[in-house]
Amino acid sequence: MAGTWVFVEQKDGNIRKVTFEMLSELKKGGDEVSAVLFGKGVEGLATDLAKYGADKVYVADDDVFAAYNTGAYVAQITAMIKEYKPNCVLFAHSFNGRDMASRLAQKLDAGLATDAVAAEITAGKGIFTRAIYAGKAIAKVEVAGDPVLATIRPGVWDVGDTAGAGEVVKPALAVTPADVYQVQKSFAATVSARPDLAEAAIVVSGGRGCKGAEGITLVEQLADVLGAAVGGSRASVDSGWLGHEYQVGQTGKVVLPNLYIACGISGAIQHLAGMSSSKNIAAINTDTEAPIFNVSDFGVVSDLFKTIPLLIGELKK
Amino acid sequence: MKVIVCVKQTFDTEAKIELKDGKISEQGINLIINPYDEVAVEGAIQLKEKGVASEVIVVSAGSDKAIDAIRTALAMGADRGILIKQDTGADEYARAVALATAIKAENPGLVLAGHVAADDGASQVPTRVAEILGFPHVNVITGIEIADGKATCTTEADGGSAVIEVAVPAVISSQVSWNEPRYPSMKGIMQAKKKPVANVDAAAVENKTKIIEFSLPAAKTAGIKIEDEVDVCAAKLADWMLNTVKIQVK
Ligand SMILES: Cc1cc2nc3c(=O)[nH]c(=O)nc-3n(C[C@H](O)[C@H](O)[C@H](O)COP(=O)(O)OP(=O)(O)OC[C@H]3O[C@@H](n4cnc5c(N)ncnc54)[C@H](O)[C@@H]3O)c2cc1C
Ligand SMILES: Nc1ncnc2c1ncn2[C@@H]1O[C@H](COP(=O)(O)O)[C@@H](O)[C@H]1O
Numbered sequence: 001m002a003g004t005w006v007f008v009e010q011k012d013g014n015i016r017k018v019t020f021e022m023l024s025e026l027k028k029g030g031d032e033v034s035a036v037l038f039g040k041g042v043e044g045l046a047t048d049l050a051k052y053g054a055d056k057v058y059v060a061d062d063d064v065f066a067a068y069n070t071g072a073y074v075a076q077i078t079a080m081i082k083e084y085k086p087n088c089v090l091f092a093h094s095f096n097g098r099d100m101a102s103r104l105a106q107k108l109d110a111g112l113a114t115d116a117v118a119a120e121i122t123a124g125k126g127i128f129t130r131a132i133y134a135g136k137a138i139a140k141v142e143v144a145g146d147p148v149l150a151t152i153r154p155g156v157w158d159v160g161d162t163a164g165a166g167e168v169v170k171p172a173l174a175v176t177p178a179d180v181y182q183v184q185k186s187f188a189a190t191v192s193a194r195p196d197l198a199e200a201a202i203v204v205s206g207g208r209g210c211k212g213a214e215g216i217t218l219v220e221q222l223a224d225v226l227g228a229a230v231g232g233s234r235a236s237v238d239s240g241w242l243g244h245e246y247q248v249g250q251t252g253k254v255v256l257p258n259l260y261i262a263c264g265i266s267g268a269i270q271h272l273a274g275m276s277s278s279k280n281i282a283a284i285n286t287d288t289e290a291p292i293f294n295v296s297d298f299g300v301v302s303d304l305f306k307t308i309p310l311l312i313g314e315l316k317k
Numbered sequence: 318m319k320v321i322v323c324v325k326q327t328f329d330t331e332a333k334i335e336l337k338d339g340k341i342s343e344q345g346i347n348l349i350i351n352p353y354d355e356v357a358v359e360g361a362i363q364l365k366e367k368g369v370a371s372e373v374i375v376v377s378a379g380s381d382k383a384i385d386a387i388r389t390a391l392a393m394g395a396d397r398g399i400l401i402k403q404d405t406g407a408d409e410y411a412r413a414v415a416l417a418t419a420i421k422a423e424n425p426g427l428v429l430a431g432h433v434a435a436d437d438g439a440s441q442v443p444t445r446v447a448e449i450l451g452f453p454h455v456n457v458i459t460g461i462e463i464a465d466g467k468a469t470c471t472t473e474a475d476g477g478s479a480v481i482e483v484a485v486p487a488v489i490s491s492q493v494s495w496n497e498p499r500y501p502s503m504k505g506i507m508q509a510k511k512k513p514v515a516n517v518d519a520a521a522v523e524n525k526t527k528i529i530e531f532s533l534p535a536a537k538t539a540g541i542k543i544e545d546e547v548d549v550c551a552a553k554l555a556d557w558m559l560n561t562v563k564i565q566v567k
Contacts, residue, residue, distance in 0.1 A: 011476055068474075095456070095474050102439075102440065102445055103444050103445075103448050105441070106410070110410075110525060111408065111525030112409070114441055115439070130437075135534065136334040136533070137336075137533055138534055139530070141529070143525070143526050181483060182482070183482045184479055185469065185481065187474070196476065226564060226566065227565075244459075244473070244494035251493045258564075259564060269330065270330050280561075282557070293539055295537045297540035298561075299539075300550035300553070302543075302551075307550055311551040315558070
């Protein structure tokens, strides 16, 4: 077999954790694992990738790769796939990962499984598990192909500690000006000292029960004590207390933290779609009948305005 | 400029999922327009109101029932529809080929879609359609300006928000926060009944993927629930977090 590739998600030299999750998981399989790294001035990241399992690191370093660009990235990886013939290429199920993987799949006239939560990969074939209908059903999808293509949901695999050789390979540049059909005019990074919602180990979310900015501030204070990300229900987003990028649920983000704390959230089916796979769920809600208690591991029937300050006090003891 | 909007008919987000003969049962399910596609339809209508779009055409691939999704879009203000008859088991590849074939025949100036279907959503179809048509694409937009043959899109990106410019024709997919879709008016619903909907057959292509099994997740069981004085609630919750979940406090 020609090995399995993981497309590296990085921005400004920071590799996203999901990349390490994929490398670690594939490393368990025994097949050769390679990381595919595109960017500008990124070769130094190869050691990090080796640490989590990359036997080889393909580095395409050029100005054209400085920011994610679908056409340029797809042209480059297409040429590399033709030359090195990997058995399988995995991407993160992120904005960039799914964008790139779908354009690549169509270019190769191939199938693609997106947002997979489990994978069984053999030569020329992958069987991927996908949570569909907002997690209300599960489908196993077979993708045959050369290579097999999939995007993997962040957080489903653990980061391991098996290192690979990390041999750096530098493929030829395969991008033409015509491939650069998107021009990024600007990028406004979300400035936050808190971890990224999609990758955080703990998420504290606030819903309509927060009643406004004051309640959301309590949620934020709890998050900061825990080093957690902040999230919210659609009610908080629609009320303008939080931006849409914080929405958890069917039309927001799917999160998979070790601990999810729902504060003043009723637990509507569309909200559960985004968080019910969390490893541990806590809920603070004044209504003992709130459906969130049906999915929570630990619930307290109490007022969040009184509970959160006391909880913070207890945690800091 | 002709604007085409891809609308998929999906299950109501409240729908309870059941299996019948190993497949997802459609029995008793209320069908709606995919919420993201509703936003794309609204975006197209607003482009028409601004004088940027000359005509808004909605296209849906699916069973005969998908006509309802088309009629809803027509009632919102789209001008005409195209229903592509296709087996609902068609995968993202087969759907993209079917849609691209119908879209190509219309020679549009812009193609809008949702960025993901809320049912078995894959976030693949719009990008695949763009590749087939040889158009640029931009996904997950929260705003768009069209001028001088270019679409300037604000997008929700990893870790922030990007402004991306592409030449039109292009395929652009929506984020729900782009706009607030209008409710069809009574007049709109009446007019929609008279708007033309063409029926076409899907291009005959094979799926590239195969679903080998559907299953339902194990039901989640409720855990501990404390109904007590607030200080007891807070103390017990803290204890569970520290000693059962074993979190670290900063
Ligand atoms: C197509 C579609 C897509 C949707 N997508 C999403 C999505 O992605 N994410 C999402 O979240 N929703 C989504 N929704 C909306 C969803 O149906 C619910 O309306 C929403 O989740 C409700 O938010 P909430 O729980 O904050 O508010 P509510 O349902 O109003 O619940 C507020 C809760 O706060 C409790 N409360 C009140 N005061 C206090 C207090 N002082 N202390 C503690 N608790 C208190 C109440 O008991 C109640 O349970 C979607 C809906 C549709 C139709
Ligand atoms: N059968 C279909 N008919 C029309 N549009 C579709 C269909 N399937 C997918 N789409 C479009 O592609 C988007 C993303 O779908 P998906 O790739 O399946 O998540 C949807 O929001 C629709 O705009």
